[in-house]
Amino acid sequence: MPSSQFSLRTISKSVLETEYAVRGAVPLRALAIDRELDDPELAKKYPFDRIVYCNIGNPMLLGLEYALFLRNYIALVLAPHVLTHSDAEICRIFNCNQNCIDRARAFLAKNPSGLGAYTTTKGFPSVRREVADFLERRDGFPADPEDIYLTDGASLPVKAVIKLLSGPNPFDSAILLPIPQYPLYSATLTLCSVHAVHYELHEEDDWSVRMDELRRRVDEHHATSKSTIRAIVIINPGNPTGSVLTHKALSSLVDFCDEKGLVILSDEVYQANIYAPEPEKDRPVFHSMKKVLREWEKAKGREGPSLFSFHSVSKGVLGECGLRGGFVECCNIPKDVGMELYKVFSLCLCANTVGQLAISVMTNPPDDVGYKKHTQTVFESLERRAQILSRSLGNVPFMTCETVSGAMYAFPRIYLPEYFVTEARKANLPPDSYYCLRLLEDTGVCTVPGSGFLQQSGTFHIRLTTLEDESRFEDFLLKIRNFHFKVWADASEPERTRVEEEIKRRMKK
């Protein structure tokens, strides 16, 4: 056989079928344009001088400042020889306080090999204790460090758990996924040969779940398909939707999972990003699935569904995406199944130690004025931008946008004129992908088409982050607004009127 047997025909079908739009065609085109912008001649082609990467929640790329305490603490643990100098000198050089130095020394006393050794599979015991304490404070229920794995970001443990759930044989198992969803989930299900069974989030009802519909969906699936639904993915606060689930909704979901025997995968990486939609109204509240589950169990007097909940330092107010720190808490997992999960994690040996330390700072924040002020400032800016973004996009003609109550994204619905849809078809692209490419080439704003997240059939959306630098935020919004205007300027008057009325009708509902 020739060397050429290595081809698309021989490689994994599941890899071929996997889609991952967040780093798909639009972002790849953005990277190519970005390279051209470095060349003064080529740059002339474009009516902008930089790419605004709104395709992915990557705050520091768009200018977020790091938390001094976090970086100083990690730097001191990384370079412990610095700790031989006087505390006063270290404080001056690092612009840190005594607390930071003491904490670095305490960590090294407990972990003499510092950051250089593989840790145990679950991570540093002392950091897992800090995570457990954080969860106890958050939920008012006990947490066991033995149930916690420190991980490289949150994507990795999601993949491990889905692999575990993939059933004795390929396509034995199915998992409930919301529409829209974060494409990590659809991609991982495809890679693991697990069926995705979709349930809709209702856009006009604040992206909420309808429980009767969900129940019907499961019964329907089990009546007509051979695969068994084993789990449900819940993303709260929502990505890409920006919505926050209520206590009642979460409690109904626990009921439902208990009734159907489902495992819960709760993606809570945006738990610190909860915004007041309007300043005069009450702030929405984040309820962790773990808390709701334990309350449910207390009321029923028995154990409820199994739960994996995921968190990370990449989001929140730290935004430390590059350090890849995450964790998963495993609740109500049968002991023997837990040992199997341990084995899957062992294969990667352990999460990077710097990410583990970042998790320590996130879950056990210092009692430090500077740190508090920094995180508060970041939070308020994120909140302002979330409000402005959804309000402004909601006011663009031929576009609607639900309130961004949480996370870092808006997911506006874009209406597209017929001529534009025809152009997209000619270009052999979904209309929203075509829209995102045109928006990118016209404005430098890089977004992700709604089709990458799945969306109700016949509707089109884009997802964009709230992360553009606040000083340029107005300009950024104007660019999107002008582009959408231009798209509609070429449409016929009757079509414009018809769609405007359709939107009005929909908004009244």
Place this chain on the structure above:
Amino acid sequence: MPSSQFSLRTISKSVLETEYAVRGAVPLRALAIDRELDDPELAKKYPFDRIVYCNIGNPMLLGLEYALFLRNYIALVLAPHVLTHSDAEICRIFNCNQNCIDRARAFLAKNPSGLGAYTTTKGFPSVRREVADFLERRDGFPADPEDIYLTDGASLPVKAVIKLLSGPNPFDSAILLPIPQYPLYSATLTLCSVHAVHYELHEEDDWSVRMDELRRRVDEHHATSKSTIRAIVIINPGNPTGSVLTHKALSSLVDFCDEKGLVILSDEVYQANIYAPEPEKDRPVFHSMKKVLREWEKAKGREGPSLFSFHSVSKGVLGECGLRGGFVECCNIPKDVGMELYKVFSLCLCANTVGQLAISVMTNPPDDVGYKKHTQTVFESLERRAQILSRSLGNVPFMTCETVSGAMYAFPRIYLPEYFVTEARKANLPPDSYYCLRLLEDTGVCTVPGSGFLQQSGTFHIRLTTLEDESRFEDFLLKIRNFHFKVWADASEPERTRVEEEIKRRMKK
């Protein structure tokens, strides 16, 4: 359905079937004993006061010192506000030189968001350029930064490539694995539903490959099985064997892969760990598979097999296991297949940025006396320990050990008396696992049974690292020697004589 549907009966069969001995039963028992040693009362049960973790190549856990330059460079990039002080002051506080400061500044100038943002899927372009330059210097052939992915350690890209190779349907594909092998490979094949087809490394012939046997193995497989062999795993220097492949052996492997249309997965994480077996003899030489492949292509005037080669900062002389820095170079990969691999890596977004910087230091080491002296000292100590370990174990009665020419492990063959094998059977354990558990409980030395790596049927081995602190090395060897003595002390004289003669006969061959 009740919540209890989450059980061993419903989870992934491939997860259930996966084995990973490096963090398996023996190391788990070691962790449990380690916890007991913290309690003065419980500690009395054991005739030792610490566990020597020889189960895994984790140098800093056993006392390896870090390279100052590497840690300082990363610390300065992590905490760039420190760079506002005078260079003289920074040099004094960090015990670093100007070079380190300049390099940190240069990195930040190229990468203004520093370590806090997700990088592109392949990693920092500037670091990939450094890796490419390193490969060019190493091999004398060009390397393209676009063919390089910076990764979280080397295990992760191995898993991604095997997933890619897993074929359109489960068990369509097979991959050639050496016996013995590193269990990451067998475990990942099981997880990805790929058949393992084994080829033997011949212990008494320096763990070498016999090409005629390998060809026969492939032809046999294709004559009798439905799956197609798509790739071969080569571990050079060998893990667990400690052997180093010759140029001739590698060149024959390229011939063979070209003939059979196989992709090569070349695990070269121990490329810097090459030891002179005896001081008066020539040092064995590391030839990278890439270099041998390019030479082969030059001679043939055409493209050869596809190659993935893996490297990491966890081994070598840096031993930075916790930072999880690795890379894979992809050669001769069809462009469309390469795009599929890109997609798989995109799902994890990017490798942790600190590990990426560590790769930069490894591949572009500073022109710094301190750094050179440190790495030289570490290397010489590793070399001494490798030599002492294989020589000493080779001299233990009822044990043989091939020369450790590379990597960080010895893989001695242990002969076991009949009564001991019977005891193991009664304990329902493979005899070598039983041996490792008894060794652990008797001496505190934690090793991995040969069965975890696969071994020629009817033979027993253990793998242990060369990493115990040099000042305690003699004591550590004595413990193993005494334990093995004790095992044989209880055997009958006729059995002792018979096995001694068998070993003599074998050694003469």
